Amino acid sequence: MRVAITIFLLTFFFPIMTSASEETYIIEVSEDPTEVKQQIEKYHPLLEVEYVYDTIMQAVAVSGDERHIEKLHQESFTQSIHQTQIYSTPAQQKNNQHDHELPISHRPPNVETTGEGVKIGVIDTGIDHTHPALSDNYKGGFDLVDHDDDPMETTPEQGAPTMHGTHVAGIIAANDDDIQGVAPGAEIYAYRALGPGGSGSSAQVMAAIERSVKDGMDILNLSLGTSINSPDEPMTLAVNKAVELGVTVVVANGNSGPDSWTVGSPATADRAISVGAAQSEAEIPVLQIEDKEIPIRSLPLTKPWTLSKKYPVTTVSDPRNLGQTIQDRIVLIEKDERPYIELVSQAISKGATAIIFTSNEGDDPNQWEWVDVSVPVAYVTKEEADQITQSDEWLATTYETINEQMAPFSSRGPVASNWDIKPDIIAPGVDILSTVPGGYASLQGTSMAAPYITGVVALLKEQYPDESPEQLKNRLQSSSDMLQKINPSEQGSGHVDAESALEAKYTIEDSVIQWDIIEDSTEHQHEITIKNHSGETLPIKWNIPKRLKGLQWDLPLSTHIPPQTEETFPLKIRAHRTMLPPGVQEGFITLEIDHEKRNLPYLFVHQTADYPRVTGLTFEENPFHQQKELSIYLAEAADSLEVTLFSQDLSDQTTILQTEDLEAGVFNKTFESQELPSGKFQVIVTTRQGEETFTETFEIYL
Numbered sequence: 159m160r161v162a163i164t165i166f167l168l169t170f171f172f173p174i175m176t177s178a179s180e181e182t183y184i185i186e187v188s189e190d191p192t193e194v195k196q197q198i199e200k201y202h203p204l205l206e207v208e209y210v211y212d213t214i215m216q217a218v219a220v221s222g223d224e225r226h227i228e229k230l231h232q233e234s235f236t237q238s239i240h241q242t243q244i245y246s247t248p249a250q251q252k253n254n255q256h257d258h259e260l261p262i263s264h265r266p267p268n269v270e271t272t273g274e275g276v277k278i279g280v281i282d283t284g285i286d287h288t289h290p291a292l293s294d295n296y297k298g299g300f301d302l303v304d305h306d307d308d309p310m311e312t313t314p315e316q317g318a319p320t321m322h323g324t325h326v327a328g329i330i331a332a333n334d335d336d337i338q339g340v341a342p343g344a345e346i347y348a349y350r351a352l353g354p355g356g357s358g359s360s361a362q363v364m365a366a367i368e369r370s371v372k373d374g375m376d377i378l379n380l381s382l383g384t385s386i387n388s389p390d391e392p393m394t395l396a397v398n399k400a401v402e403l404g405v406t407v408v409v410a411n412g413n414s415g416p417d418s419w420t421v422g423s424p425a426t427a428d429r430a431i432s433v434g435a436a437q438s439e440a441e442i443p444v445l446q447i448e449d450k451e452i453p454i455r456s457l458p459l460t461k462p463w464t465l466s467k468k469y470p471v472t473t474v475s476d477p478r479n480l481g482q483t484i485q486d487r488i489v490l491i492e493k494d495e496r497p498y499i500e501l502v503s504q505a506i507s508k509g510a511t512a513i514i515f516t517s518n519e520g521d522d523p524n525q526w527e528w529v530d531v532s533v534p535v536a537y538v539t540k541e542e543a544d545q546i547t548q549s550d551e552w553l554a555t556t557y558e559t560i561n562e563q564m565a566p567f568s569s570r571g572p573v574a575s576n577w578d579i580k581p582d583i584i585a586p587g588v589d590i591l592s593t594v595p596g597g598y599a600s601l602q603g604t605s606m607a608a609p610y611i612t613g614v615v616a617l618l619k620e621q622y623p624d625e626s627p628e629q630l631k632n633r634l635q636s637s638s639d640m641l642q643k644i645n646p647s648e649q650g651s652g653h654v655d656a657e658s659a660l661e662a663k664y665t666i667e668d669s670v671i672q673w674d675i676i677e678d679s680t681e682h683q684h685e686i687t688i689k690n691h692s693g694e695t696l697p698i699k700w701n702i703p704k705r706l707k708g709l710q711w712d713l714p715l716s717t718h719i720p721p722q723t724e725e726t727f728p729l730k731i732r733a734h735r736t737m738l739p740p741g742v743q744e745g746f747i748t749l750e751i752d753h754e755k756r757n758l759p760y761l762f763v764h765q766t767a768d769y770p771r772v773t774g775l776t777f778e779e780n781p782f783h784q785q786k787e788l789s790i791y792l793a794e795a796a797d798s799l800e801v802t803l804f805s806q807d808l809s810d811q812t813t814i815l816q817t818e819d820l821e822a823g824v825f826n827k828t829f830e831s832q833e834l835p836s837g838k839f840q841v842i843v844t845t846r847q848g849e850e851t852f853t854e855t856f857e858i859y860l
Contacts, residue, residue: 181787182208182221182361184392185230186237191218194235202226209365213372213403214396219361224828240392241789241826243423244776245363245382247283247322247356247605260598262591263338264329264610266617266656273341273616278330279370279378280609281363282323284311284350286595289324291332292346299348300369302362309350311595317354321594325601326381328593329609330616337593340613340656343620347375352382360384364396367407371400376619379612380430381410381605383422386774386791387574391423391824401429406619406627408433408612410604411581412569418647418742419770420569421580428573431615431631432580435565435587435607436641436653445546446554452542454555457515459528460535465555469511473547477504485509488553490546493517498526506533516543564641564648568604571647572672572742574770574793575822577763579670579744581650582631583638585610614656621660633659636666636756646670646744646759663692664719664751671729671747671760682731686758688751689724698725699750706745708737713747731760738764771796772843772854774824784831786860788815789824796820796845803839803860820845836860 187194195207195218205222219242220227230236279299287296287310301309312320333342349366352358363382370378378400388394397407407430414420425432443463445452454463473490474480480489489510491501498515505513512534517523523537538546546553565588571580587607591600611634618630625633635651637658651669667687690696700713712730719725729747741764746757763769774791788801801815812835815827841856 180221181224181227182219182242182359183227184217184240184242184361184364185220186215186217186240186392187235188216188237189235191216194218197233197235198230202229205230209361209368211364211368211396214364214368214399215392217392219365241824242359242361243384243386243391243393243774243789244357245352245360245384245393246358247320247352247382260336261338262336264332264340264592264613265338265342266340266614268657269617269660271617271620271660272343273331273613273620274343276341276344276616276619277347277374277376278341278344278612278616279347279349279366279373279375280323280327280330281349281351281366281370281378281380282326282382283320283352283356284309284323285327285346285348286311286321286324286593287348289328289593289595291334291337291593292324292327295331295333295342295344295346296327297345297347299350300366301350302365302369303350303353303358309348311350312354318356319595320352320354320356321599322352322356322381322605323348323350324594325592325599326379326605326609329590329606330379330613332593337591337598339592340610341616341620344613344616347373360393364393367396367400371403371405375405377406377408377612377615379408379609380424381603381608383410383412383425384774385412385414385420386423387419387421387426387770388423388773388791388793389426389428389573389576389578391426391791393424394427397424397427398429401427401627404627406431406615406630408608408615410608411435413567413603413605415568415570416564416566418570419572419574419773421571421573422569422774425569425580426573426578428576428578429627430582431611431634432582432650433604433608433611434570434581434584434649435568435602435604436584436649437560437563437565437588438586439560439562440589441557441559443555443557446556447545447549450545451556452538452545455537457523457528457531457535457537460531461533463512463534463536463555465512465534468552468554471514471546471549471551471553473543477501477508480505480508486511488512488514490514490516490543492543493521499529502529502531502535506531512536514538514543514546516540562641562653564644565602565604567602568607568648572761572763572769574773577672577761579646579650579672579759579761582670583611583634583650583654584641584652585614585654611654614654614659617656618659629665632665632667632669633662635669636664637662640746640757646746646761647742651759652757663690663694664696665689665691666756666758669758671731671758673731673762680733680735682733682762684729684731685726686729687724687726688719690719690721693721694752695720696752697750698727700727701748701750703745703747706743707739708734709743711747733762735764740764742769769793770854771845771847771852775841775843775854775856775858777858777860786829786831786834788827788829790843791824792820792822792845794847795822796847798846799825800844802842802844803835804842806838806840808840834860
């Protein structure tokens, strides 16, 4: 028996600051991009063309000083110019830890296909292709960061090391005696688009999509994203184009839940399969303080947190100040500038039963140097640490049983401005053991749910090789299982059922029902097509949904579909604006196919819905020019925009921007660094449309 040590990533969702003297822009062009590249190199020698896109879009990625980029506006070939965005791997911290026994399998039950011969491109941080569980299935790829043929993960010598892409690849197609992926017969190709620390530009990610499509991939896995909730961001359009060209694209929905409207690009692409994370039934440990519970986030290479009684807790900043012996005691360490390895060793030498760390905001636990530790070690936030120190100095560990549910971190839809339901489907995404450089680790996030779906699509592709991405997506959604009491904008069509998807007698096309803002009383018609793939006649029965004031359904009559035929059913919905409840209206229509219940998600938006008008706020720093650039995405045109910074205690405020007549899309504004205060701020962004005013709140560091 082998045991894998559980490891996790502590990823905090603060805006990413970049430091560069030059900016990179995506220039959409009306002429041959290769010829445009030559023109730019000839007539704009101070600009560098980094990438050429002639497959997923007609564009070039150009880097240079902003004043030189602006000259491209005057060129006849320029259609539009987009500033690149920062993409990162949305891995979540683990809330509990336990040892995993190997071997382990992610194979769906009762499934014989393995994804043999299916080509899968993993666009991520690279892959440790020397890992024994991946080496046989790894077939190649490309490094878009270092521009070579070796898409290896970032090593410590190169910068902040990464493991994310290796973990993703293992879920899809690991194949040795220790671990089996969902599709262990599939071929894995790695496209490294995210460098040290797991971040990279949209130019790099789009270049990876471009190359992987040209390389003939059947499926792409993108466990990455941004906070921009937009259906028309360039990355979203690139993903849709890849699907149009016959490549199934699976995207992680993001880890910004549990609020609505938190899905980000490229999961906003309507043709992609966007994947949310579900949490299977499990028992997890939590710290109990009076009526409060604090999640246990175990640190890498430490013992499982299995404490069963109350322990006194001692808070220190320097473990050397502890007494000679502190057996049967938990030590809370307020970490200073000294390294983790030194502090944890000192606490263990004093006899600590368990250790809890907290640190200042600028001290990122991701950057600590991990070592094997013989006691349980966890991390808590400063706020949680304050709760511990203000308690009665005793800590109890309790254990909670969690039923299958949506993972709270999983981003929710819908998509701003077109109201698409995202995610499309959900899959296991909590406490997922897979490969990492040099071993195995357990992570959680929609990054782990997406490759599960990628593996299932590979199984479908092997069994139905001639089906299009749309048809494969239909098979997934037609066979999924709805989680009770959870809205479509949280779970899409429901939890994946691989066995049913492979063996289904039927598929449902256009099974998701959605339409625009209801401003007046209106009638909407939606057509759903059911294809009978079996040799039997299928009875069809429609069940009227739960009555909602102001909404009337006109559903088809019961019928039968003969073998090997299809039938299209018109569904009519009458909505009366003045009678409808405010906000987003969503739910499921139930129909019975061959006496089997299937649930079709629907969603529409009342004009009173409080959807976000502004998303994706970031500040990017240019230290060489002592400038910071504000970037925000406007879901709709606005009459005016105001940006105000508030101190954390709300005692000070500074309005840094007031402007008018803005178009929908990305808005950028450059500030001199001395114009802006420094520190942590709440940002209030206020937009006005006619007589209505809308406010969004963000947190930033300057």
